[in-house]
Amino acid sequence: MPELPEVETTIRGLEPVLLGQRLASVDPRRPDLRRPIPADLRQRLTGATVTRLHRRAKYGLIDTSRGDTMIFHLGMSGRWRVDPEEIGTHDHLLIETGEGRRLALNDPRRFGSLDIVETEALAGFAPFVRLGPEPLGPEFTARHLAAALAGRAAPIKALLLDQRVVAGLGNIYVCEALHMAGIAPGTMGRRIGMVRLDRLARAIEAVLASAIEAGGSSLRDFARPDGELGYFSKQWRAYGREGEPCHCGTPIRRRTDGGRSTFYCPRCQR
DNA sequence: AGGTTGACCTGTACGC
DNA sequence: TGCGTACAGGTCAACC
Numbered sequence: 001m002p003e004l005p006e007v008e009t010t011i012r013g014l015e016p017v018l019l020g021q022r023l024a025s026v027d028p029r030r031p032d033l034r035r036p037i038p039a040d041l042r043q044r045l046t047g048a049t050v051t052r053l054h055r056r057a058k059y060g061l062i063d064t065s066r067g068d069t070m071i072f073h074l075g076m077s078g079r080w081r082v083d084p085e086e087i088g089t090h091d092h093l094l095i096e097t098g099e100g101r102r103l104a105l106n107d108p109r110r111f112g113s114l115d116i117v118e119t120e121a122l123a124g125f126a127p128f129v130r131l132g133p134e135p136l137g138p139e140f141t142a143r144h145l146a147a148a149l150a151g152r153a154a155p156i157k158a159l160l161l162d163q164r165v166v167a168g169l170g171n172i173y174v175c176e177a178l179h180m181a182g183i184a185p186g187t188m189g190r191r192i193g194m195v196r197l198d199r200l201a202r203a204i205e206a207v208l209a210s211a212i213e214a215g216g217s218s219l220r221d222f223a224r225p226d227g228e229l230g231y232f233s234k235q236w237r238a239y240g241r242e243g244e245p246c247h248c249g250t251p252i253r254r255r256t257d258g259g260r261s262t263f264y265c266p267r268c269q270r
Numbered sequence: 271a272g273g274t275t276g277a278c279c280t281g282t283a284c285g286c
Numbered sequence: 287t288g289c290g291t292a293c294a295g296g297t298c299a300a301c302c
Contacts, residue, residue, distance in 0.1 A: 003295060034278075034297075058296080076296055077280075090280085109279045111296055127297090154273060163297085170295055239295095258274065261293085 002074035004168030009215030018050045022098035057167035069119045075111025131167040142198035152189035177203045179238035184269040238263040
């Protein structure tokens, strides 16, 4: 679930619960997820007030009045549960706010992460150092793609999954953007000219924007205690649609690249 | 250096 | 019902 639009929607859903609130308790339930959870995370957050929630790539950022930022990554299976009735085995971090709201970071596969860094030092946080531009920001253009893909022989699908090229795309939205742009996933990066790169950049922006909008339109569902988000209406044109007709009528195909499924239309995507 | 592969974890869906 | 297999939205280290 968690690619850029899902993290963005998560941040927007957490905002009404956390923004301006004092963190009455912050309780890691295990020492690590994908990597160790900083031992001082609890102490640095407890009693602090949340001043801002934002996002970089697929990372959620929670700033506090003490000059710290908690950084969470949802991995493959992470989500925040709001006011859960019970705490389960995969609730790895518990938070209670000054007004008694409770949050649980739930992540069965534990591919996610939790970190805390000084807000001023965010740019130096190791996973951020080499990230490419935000796809919905001003630096992301066809020109940027041209520079990033110059001389690259790897397939465009792999290049778009590389967070150094552009930050925040995952398997679903790469498939969707390539389908929308009419580019075959196996095309070598260096073989894509400016006209198609321009189409690709706009497709990426459009796919992400509409996914965020779809999430945002049902944000009130976020706070359901079961944690089900309910807004993943499957409006995908290619992803998960093997055998179903593309808008051109040709059945969508699925293949495996580097262990990941790729969905594409063999007629529309060249 | 760039490109590719496998490992990390658990849950779920499906075929027999 | 039970068992085995395939697969899942992400990174990152280790290899050619």
